[in-house]
Amino acid sequence: MRPTFARLAQAAKGHGGHPIHIHPPHIAYRVFATGLGASMWFFLFYRARYDLPVLLGFRHPWDH
Incomplete structure (x- = not known):
């Protein structure tokens, strides 16, 4: 053990x-959480595709 780690180990003895x-976590929870996270990002990118030009002021929502 390096001296630094030995000193820390002695300091934390008790x-x-x-x-x-x-x-x-169970594998099902990990897969479910990954799927929910991916669907959230897909939805955000989908909404950004249509709403980002309006949000940045490049296009007005009433212009078609």
Whole structure:
């Protein structure tokens, strides 16, 4: 162990054995979260395709 890590390990001696163990999420939740995130970005890009010129002032909404 490098001296820096050894000193930190000695300083934290009484703080081991943490009672909380966080389990990793189930694969279904990870896939669902990725799908929701992707659909959010697809929707944002879809709306930006039509609304961004109006938002930036390049086109007025009443002009067709």
